[in-house]
Amino acid sequence: MIRESGVMQVVSGKLHSIAQEMKTTEHINVSESGSVSSSDEHSERIEIRLDSCEVPCVIQTSRCSDLFIGEDDALDIAGIWRSTHIDIYGIRNLTDGSLYLAQPDAVESRKVSLTMAALFGMVFLVMMVALAIHGERDPGAYAALTMVGAVIVGILYILFSLRRWGLFGNSRISEHTQSGGRHELMQAHGALRITSGERHLITPL
Structure with a gap:
């Protein structure tokens, strides 16, 4: 080799x-x-x-x-x-x-990123419902809120993608895990030739 x-x-x-x-x-x-x-x-x-x-x-x-x-x-x-x-x-x-x-440290942070995105989604829905309940009829208000929500979701998605692929990591986490992100994880998955039927056997370390 x-x-x-x-x-x-x-x-x-x-x-x-x-x-x-x-x-x-x-x-x-x-x-x-x-x-x-x-x-x-x-x-x-x-x-x-x-x-x-x-x-x-x-x-x-x-x-x-x-x-x-x-x-x-x-x-x-x-x-x-x-x-x-x-x-x-x-x-x-x-x-x-x-x-x-x-x-790897960037993969481990995916739960945090997904939680943040889910919380923002809930807040966004509550704001939309609140506008409707209070009788807001101005289409501009809904359009502005939708644009702001899209921008924030886009930012969260970019940050999630960067951490997912290991382009930057959480120093607190990385001190106690292997370096890298999803790229290294998928490389190891392929190198060991893990089949779909074997995925239930995987233990995360």
Whole structure:
């Protein structure tokens, strides 16, 4: 296999060893009232070594309890080659048939983006209903409201698309997940040749 830096490739072999290291970061939160609070974010840096590869395969995730692989398990790992290690984006355990896909930081934020869009949609509908209830008959008011709503939805869609494809990420999230976005996720999906019938077997990491 040709090892090309920065390219998604599959490395195969048997699990030789696995090591975990806890990572904790403290974040300071300042409210509008000026009060200060702190919160801790935790994740695990998991280092997998295969008998066929001299460099470790590494994944950073807060879902380490969902990863079940044992010594001598035959693995196909979809990852991107770096100078000192391989960033893991997908694992196929050939021994028990399980599948794992990493959730890069930009992909993990999709729930937040969709929630924001849904909330705005609800607010927009409430405003339209309120205008109708109060007997607003000016077509210009509805047209203006519709234009403003379309602009905001367009902005949310652009931001969602940028995060979805990993063009920018949330630093708080990215410290505890693999870098990238949907592009890397789909590359790993293709590299491991996951069929539609196997999608229910995928465990997110």
